[in-house]
Amino acid sequence: MPGSLTRDAITIALVTGVLVWVLPLIIGTYTLTVLVIYGMLALSLGLIWGFGGILCFGQAAFFGLGAYAYAISAINIGESTLPMFLAVLVPAAFAALLGAMMFYGRLGDVYLGVITLVVTLILFKTVNSTAGPQYAIGNARLGGFNGIPGFPTLNVPGLPDAYIWGDGYFYVCAALLGLVYMLVTALLRSSFGRVAVGIRENETRMSLMGYDVRARKTVMFAIGAAIAGLAGALFANWAEIVTPSLFSLGQSAEIIIWCIVGGLGTRLGPVLGAAGLAYLKFLLGQQALIDNALVTGLVLVLFVLFLPKGIVPALSGLWNFGFVRWRLPGHIHQRRRPRGRERTRNG
Amino acid sequence: MDDVALETYGLTMRFGGVIAANRVDFRLRALELRCLIGPNGAGKSTFFRCITGLQRPTEGEVYMRGIETTGWMPHRIASLGVGIKTQTPNVMDSLSVHENIWLAARRFHDLREADRKTQEIIELLALGEIARDDLGRLAHGERQRVELGLVAAGDPWLILLDEPAAGLSAGDIERMTGTIRELNSRAALIIVEHDMQFIRSIAETVTVFHQGKVLMEDHVDRVMSDPVVRNVYLGKKA
Ligand SMILES: Nc1ncnc2c1ncn2[C@@H]1O[C@H](COP(=O)(O)OP(=O)(O)O)[C@@H](O)[C@H]1O
Ligand SMILES: [Mg+2]
Numbered sequence: 001m002p003g004s005l006t007r008d009a010i011t012i013a014l015v016t017g018v019l020v021w022v023l024p025l026i027i028g029t030y031t032l033t034v035l036v037i038y039g040m041l042a043l044s045l046g047l048i049w050g051f052g053g054i055l056c057f058g059q060a061a062f063f064g065l066g067a068y069a070y071a072i073s074a075i076n077i078g079e080s081t082l083p084m085f086l087a088v089l090v091p092a093a094f095a096a097l098l099g100a101m102m103f104y105g106r107l108g109d110v111y112l113g114v115i116t117l118v119v120t121l122i123l124f125k126t127v128n129s130t131a132g133p134q135y136a137i138g139n140a141r142l143g144g145f146n147g148i149p150g151f152p153t154l155n156v157p158g159l160p161d162a163y164i165w166g167d168g169y170f171y172v173c174a175a176l177l178g179l180v181y182m183l184v185t186a187l188l189r190s191s192f193g194r195v196a197v198g199i200r201e202n203e204t205r206m207s208l209m210g211y212d213v214r215a216r217k218t219v220m221f222a223i224g225a226a227i228a229g230l231a232g233a234l235f236a237n238w239a240e241i242v243t244p245s246l247f248s249l250g251q252s253a254e255i256i257i258w259c260i261v262g263g264l265g266t267r268l269g270p271v272l273g274a275a276g277l278a279y280l281k282f283l284l285g286q287q288a289l290i291d292n293a294l295v296t297g298l299v300l301v302l303f304v305l306f307l308p309k310g311i312v313p314a315l316s317g318l319w320n321f322g323f324v325r326w327r328l329p330g331h332i333h334q335r336r337r338p339r340g341r342e343r344t345r346n347g
Numbered sequence: 348m349d350d351v352a353l354e355t356y357g358l359t360m361r362f363g364g365v366i367a368a369n370r371v372d373f374r375l376r377a378l379e380l381r382c383l384i385g386p387n388g389a390g391k392s393t394f395f396r397c398i399t400g401l402q403r404p405t406e407g408e409v410y411m412r413g414i415e416t417t418g419w420m421p422h423r424i425a426s427l428g429v430g431i432k433t434q435t436p437n438v439m440d441s442l443s444v445h446e447n448i449w450l451a452a453r454r455f456h457d458l459r460e461a462d463r464k465t466q467e468i469i470e471l472l473a474l475g476e477i478a479r480d481d482l483g484r485l486a487h488g489e490r491q492r493v494e495l496g497l498v499a500a501g502d503p504w505l506i507l508l509d510e511p512a513a514g515l516s517a518g519d520i521e522r523m524t525g526t527i528r529e530l531n532s533r534a535a536l537i538i539v540e541h542d543m544q545f546i547r548s549i550a551e552t553v554t555v556f557h558q559g560k561v562l563m564e565d566h567v568d569r570v571m572s573d574p575v576v577r578n579v580y581l582g583k584k585a
Binding site: 191 | 399420425426437439440441446447454455497501
């Protein structure tokens with residue numbers, strides 16, 4: 001990535017600011033809020049999958065854990081500040097344990113997919129079956145398939161009675177997405193991020209150069225879970241109820257589709273993919289003619305067939321092409337000596 | 348023990364019924380350059396993978412500078428200061444030449460030093476012109492050269508190369524010979540090779556593998572003229 005981190009940070013802040021100002025003129029802030037939250041959730045998978053090479057079929061598990069950690073602790077504590085932190089820490093710790101098990105056990109990619117999938121299923125089943133009054137953590141009844149309603153929602157830190165809701169809540173969510181986006185950018189610019197991309201490209205080579213691949217993947221996995229957990233807590237505040245469907249495989253699948261459609265290996269792609277598809281789903285939800293899942297599936301198939309790299313890589317490819325042609329008409333002819341044996345990029 | 352770079356005692360690797368390495372005792376002095384030769388399937392790569400931690404030997408021990416490293420994972424062995432190139436190319440194809448080498452340098456240096464080291468390696472291997480190109484787009488010889496750069500970037504004192512000259516043109520081999528000589532001024536090397544001409548040009552002592560065992564270990568001239576070795580290579584019964 002060329003340019004400096006400061007410039008990136010300013011760009012991100014400006015773009016976030018403009019979008020937060022313009023978008024509410026077109027879409028209601030209540031809907032926008034959930035688009036922003038899904039964008040953050042997609043970014044969490046986009047980071048570990050697109051840059052870390054870890055395909056997790058259970059990103060929804062961390063989303064759900066974050067939401068439940070928030071709801072349960074908010075009921076017990078009575079305000080939101082500490083619960084917000086717990087919603088980040090609990091999924092991160094859980095992912096660190098799960099990741100250590102998988103990566104130190106030298107499991108192949110397929111097993112990793114299966115295990116994350118199974119863990120999500122187990123969480124879903126477990127939470128789903130906690131309907132009785134005996135299932136409670138402190139004052140919080142888990143409520144089984146009914147979920148947990150009625151927990152304290154986000155308040156200004158230190159002022160438990162100053163709730164943040166409506167437009168204000170949208171601004172908080174958008175600012176947090178901007179902040180997370182900046183942190184992800186900084187991470188990818190850091191040595192840790194560059195090494196992570198190296199590991200995505202060739203684990204064997206990186207370990208032959210002295211990098212402990214297992215430890216680094218575990219950390220990356222936990223960072224992804226922390227972001228997903230934050231998104232989960234924000235979702236809990238938006239919905240004002242948490243239910244086991246947060247852990248569902250359908251939710252996990254959707255996150256993967258957002259990433260594919262938006263473009264893996266980019267930061268912006270997953271965010272756009274999530275917001276775009278979730279908005280489409282919202283529009284379709286207002287009519288009963290076409291089935292929602294059908295459209296999502298159709299979009300995925302079309303993208304895999306015609307735009308397999310996703311929206312953002314396709315657009316930036318187009319942009320670079322046009323830019324080079326326009327700015328440097330002679331550049332193409334000035335390429336260096338031809339290569340003896342050209343290899344394909346993914347060869 | 349610093350005068351001994353690498354030792355193995357009774358190193359054995361079984362794959363089911365196949366004994367790919369059979370009680371190999373091996374010793375490499377500091378700054379020594381050793382070639383391993385032997386017909387296909389002799390067990391050279393297996394021996395190599397057992398030393399580098401890519402495989403865990405069934406029996407036997409490995410010592411590096413007197414430290415027992417038997418069964419260590421590759422990253423721990425590499426972290427000791429061991430540079431490794433496997434038989435099949437192992438590089439980060441969709442990253443640039445510069446990024447590849449930087450990643451290798453960063454493991455052993457802080458940020459500023461890593462940038463400097465990367466530049467130094469790029470100059471050493473004359474990669475300046477292709478430094479910003481994706482590695483996957485380069486010709487085979489160039490990729491081999493970059494992989495040698497990845498090995499060199501960590502300033503290793505022990506370098507293990509499995510078939511570095513495979514598939515290279517005469518010019519590329521000549522260039523590689525020069526680089527290897529240069530590396531040998533600071534590191535001991537084990538080079539697994541087939542190319543006899545290449546071996547003659549760099550090696551003094553050669554170890555011959557045959558059916559998982561060390562068949563012979565001697566000066567390159569004596570090895571090359573040995574009737575038993577010649578027979579092994581020609582596939583006749585010794
Ligand atoms: N992973 C493996 N599983 C089973 N057999 C193997 C494996 N690796 C190597 N071998 C066998 O071990 C013997 C030595 O192979 P190798 O070490 O690759 O030889 P070389 O590098 O000298 O050509 C061969 O017979 C080969 O088939
Ligand atoms: Mg071999």
